[in-house]
Amino acid sequence: MSTTPSFQPTRPIAYGRQHITPEDVQAVTETLYSDYLTQGPKVAEFEQKFAAYVGADYAVAVANGTAALHLCALALGVQPGQRVITTPITFAASANCVRYCGGEVHFVDIDPATALIDLVAVRQLLESHPKGHFQGLIPVDFAGLPVNLEAARQLCNEFGLWMIEDSCHAPGGFFTDSRGREQRCGNGQFADLAIFSFHPVKHIATGEGGMITTNRRDLYEHLLRLRTHGISKDPAHLQRNDGGWYMEMQELGYNYRMPDMLCALGISQLTRADEGLLRRRELAARYDAAFADMPAVRPLAGAPGHAYHLYVIQVPDRKALYDALRERQIFAQVHYIPVHTMPYYQSLGWHSGDFPLAEAYYAHCLSIPLFPSLTDEEQKYVIDCIRELVG
């Protein structure tokens, strides 16, 4: 029996998309007429409000999530010869930041239930080498499911590693620690640094944009310098002082600033972050219920603190479903092609077959539409199509 839905989408339904309101537009327009387009008052305001949102002491706004990762790797002193561990199921930038600084990336396979890096396998890798062999760990809150950073911190302390939490998928997400307390992603309690992206598909969209959060004042001050060419104007840190104009370039930094007008957009978007998160969780719960009686559709594990950047299912014939959904105007996506299988990383010595669980996950995964402005009717259409196609 065919259950072809009667609803026809009026726009292609992507896996994710931004939500821009008239208030957002007004916030940007106001800064366009102000005195500052780059480093104005909106930068500090966005940083303060974002730090408060995630519960961290400090935040540094930067050009994008990739710039955030690069600056974090620099601030933590990554250099040639150092080894940093991350997951193959992530966006390439989580690994690339180590390469920008000349370090070596080491991957560890995933836990197949969550597609997060398997901390038991991380421990095994650390134990199979002398202490001091690895310098850092970059766990990723993949799909919006927060990594247990308390357990990750324990490992880092035991083996002397720093930690960068790549939380691009999970602003507002939390995990519950061993004492039953909710620990928000990026709150600086466990990771040395956490990073976020404001790419249009992420929870908070500014086009390009990123944020680093931390509770470590030393790293915070260093990041501020690195973001602007390595230049300091702080009289307390200058080696000499020739006058009011004087500044010093004290190390090699970059122009990784986030402009004032985009920070204004970020501030406006942040006011709706909790609302968006609730809607994402509501949509995810509806998908969970819709697929509960379909053994051929296997969603990744959920959790109360899941931020649901993505809703990922695994199906027997992923390519067939992807193609058939596209014909029905549903633009699902695959997250991710394992980073170690990219030709660049293969040229560094990694091979297909190195991380079988990540590769098995990749063979079947599909991210289906999930974003706050997805309508109930559109979601029902997506569900009906998947039920019809997977059967």
Ligand SMILES: *Cc1c(COP(=O)(O)O)cnc(C)c1O
């Ligand atoms: C989006 C993303 C990034 C990079 O962010 P950009 O702002 O696009 O540079 C890094 N890591 C993960 C996991 C991401 O999803």
